[in-house]
Amino acid sequence: MIELDVALKVGTFNLEMAFRNDDGITALFGHSGSGKSLTLNLIAGLMRPDRGTITLDGRVLVDRARGIFVSPPRRRIGVVFQDSHLFPHLTVRQNLWFGRWFAPSRERAINFDAVAETLGIGKLLPRYPAKLSGGERQRVAIGRALLCCPRLLLFDEPLAALDMERKLEILPLIERLHTEFAVPIVYVSHATEEVARIANLVVVLNAGRVKAIGRPGEVLGPLGGESGWSRFDRVSVLTTKVCGANTAYDLTELKHPSGTIWLAGRAGPPGGQIRIIVRATDIVLSAGPPHDLSVRSSLSGQIGSIEKDGPLAVVEVILEGEGRLYAITTRHALDELGLDRGSRVFALIKTSALDERQAAVTPLSF
Amino acid sequence: MTDLSPAEWTAIWLSLKIATAATIASLPFGILVAYALARWHFPGKMLLNGAVHLPLVMPPVVTGFILLILLGRKGVFGAFLASIGIVLSFRWTGAAVACAVMGFPLMVRAMRLSFESIDRRLEQAAGTLGANRASTFFLISLPLAAPGILAGAILSFAKALGEFGATITFVSNIPGETQTIASAIYSYTQVPGGDASALRLTVVSIAISLVALLASEIVQQRAEKRLASFE
Known part of the structure; x- marks a missing residue:
């Protein structure tokens, strides 16, 4: 369960948001500049909120009032970035093992071979990231984040840099991750169809505020009319x-x-x-x-x-x-x-x- | 080149020894300072940056003289070092210190650029995967900066081979102890009939520098090729 209530001011941008999801895939949905990636960085611990709390499965990650801030390595939250961020000097196998190596052995519940199999990256293991295609890189990045056996997986527009065919290849994988490996997911995207397809809770962000929150069917349909959303987004x-x-x-x-x-x-x-x-x-x-x-x-x-x-x-x-x-x-x-x-x-x-x-x-x- | 005199061989050997020692000894400090300047924010950062670069702009004689004041047998720190048995002045180790100081700005510059060019998000990604700062440094930052670190080390080595002013001021020009190729050439040009020796050492000096630069070029190209991103 993820629960979040935070505020952060960056330059002239004010982020102020709160949501909670008990289980499943939470989508943070909004245009660029709506504050969704910022929220993701707050959850990952790459940024600190000015005030507020973040709790994951009852464990307090951030509580500014009590001076609690858990550093990213101690949060055990896997992040899949938009452009994969694979380590270029390590092979695919080493990249995959990177997070796993730091995970406490009793928490290594996720099986290496099962992940390689699900993501179809078994053949890529000896290669270097420079020799991979965009879709392959993203699959390896997902595997890397998953293999550190995280308590939560964050996706920051993981499909944005890919063409349609690759998107169709990876989107079902993300759905399968949730069911096969039982990891809760927070998914950031501005693509209606991606969000409608995989999320069970959609948090619609606009200018740093929560505009709507609910199931995709309830939230995405009424959306539109306002500036920024075209009729094709509905x-x-x-x-x-x-x-x-x-x-x-x-x-x-x-x-x-x-x-x-x-x-x-x-x-x-x-x-x-x-x-x-x-x-x-x-x-x-x-x-x-x-x-x-x-x-x-x-x-x-x-x-x-x-x-x-x-x-x-x-x-x-x-x-x-x-x-x-x-x-x-x-x-x-x-x-x-x-x-x-x-x-x-x-x-x-x-x-x-x-x-x-x-x-x-x-x-x-x- | 077989007709090098024993004295000339000694100077060559000493030069290599001093340059190698200077480079290896300053390497950890160079990496630390370069990383600190590239990644950390701390009070006095500009001061540290200035101090590191000082030997680059000061006359080498001045650097040598400062070393003499600080590390000479009766110097501020030298007296203490002498009391525990470490004497630097007029020893080859002192020459290595002088060379290390003179080469330090070049070393740090190359390494700093290399650390700065690493995508910070790779280090962040390592953090989210559970690596603490030290692990991230040794597993990600250091290997990714390897080409620049190597370049810095080679520059420092090359600088050490050519160092003259600070060395001769701090540790003098003692054959067999502190007389490097550079100071030997200087000595030979000061005595009648020394031109042939000076010329031979000059050729040797050029050869060593070329080999060092070539080696660094090859190693760097290999490293860069391996890291080359496919965009």
Whole structure:
């Protein structure tokens, strides 16, 4: 459990924030300059807050009032930095062993081979970091932080420097770390889809303050409208259940109380949970049940609110059963269809708009 | 070069011995001061920096004379050292001290630059992985600064081979004890018919310097190649 309540002034920037998460993956989400990396540095012990406390699993790491400050080596918090920071004069194996060597032997619960296997870095062991690709470096950096058997893993925009393909390769790994090695994670990012996919608690930061805090579905959808967030940042998060597959067309059928979503390819065993992240710009609204359309995935609900934004409008659809979706359409379309608050609608999602980024297959505990 | 006289051989041997001793003895201090100047903030940092660089700008004779005042047999510290059996003045060890002092600014400069060029975040990363300051220094900072440390050591060695003013002032020019190549050349040019010897020693001096520089170049290139980041 991580609990934090701190304030720090750096130049003219004022950071003042508090949150706690009992377990799982906490995402610190915000634009650059929102104070998320600063918060991460405070947790890692690379900076000191002006006032406040940080507690990890009941152990006080920082308490300015009582004059407590645990130095980074004694915190046992692993950090994965944006540009890996591997030690260039050490081989991959030596890099991996670096943190492990300092960990007390009775706390070396995480198995070296298991980590190398999970991260797929077994073949890289004799190489030097200079001979690795960006994705490989980042995987080694994750392994290095994990192998010191930390009580908490911090990720500072670990995917920011990677291309899309590498991101898709590493994101599921981070999810697996949490489930396989049972390490709580704090993940800093400004990418909506990353956060929506892996976090169970999202702390939205803006100008050094906590703007919103909650589950990704509750927090990320309502976000937007304010400066800095574009309509493409607006996503909805739905929890669905795998209920079957269409083997002839290689599709997976996902069930939500309000309807069915078809996913391209095979995803997880029947009964498993899949978290779906849908961009508000990828949803089509229909006043009646869809006919003669190529769209197969349809969820029914009622319009909760309409937020007008120039020629466009953000429509909140309260789905049958549970959850809400945010769809962006033109005001023109709403008026022509006669849609207003309380209207019954069908939200149509193009299967082709959902890729690996939007479907978190690994069951997350929450 | 086979016709070097025994006296010339002695001067060459002494020069190498003094330069090696000076470099090795000042190495730990050089690394410490360079790291302190590169990474720490402390009161009197500028003063320390100034003191380290003083021998670079002062006339060498002045440095030699100060050494004589401080470390001479009747000097401030020299008297104490003499009482416990350590005599530096007019000994080869004194010559090594003079060379170490004169080479120190060059050594520290190169090492400091090298420490400063290390990405501080690598040291921070080591900290988050559980390494305390000492471990971080020996496992990360020191190896990463190795090319610069080597460069500093070579510079100090080269400076020691060529040192003349401070050495001759502090420990004089005693054949077999403190007469290095430089002071030997000086002596030969002061006596009639010594030109041939002076020339031979000059050639030797050039050869040693070239070999030292070449060696440092090769070792540095290898080190840099290994560390070269692939961007």
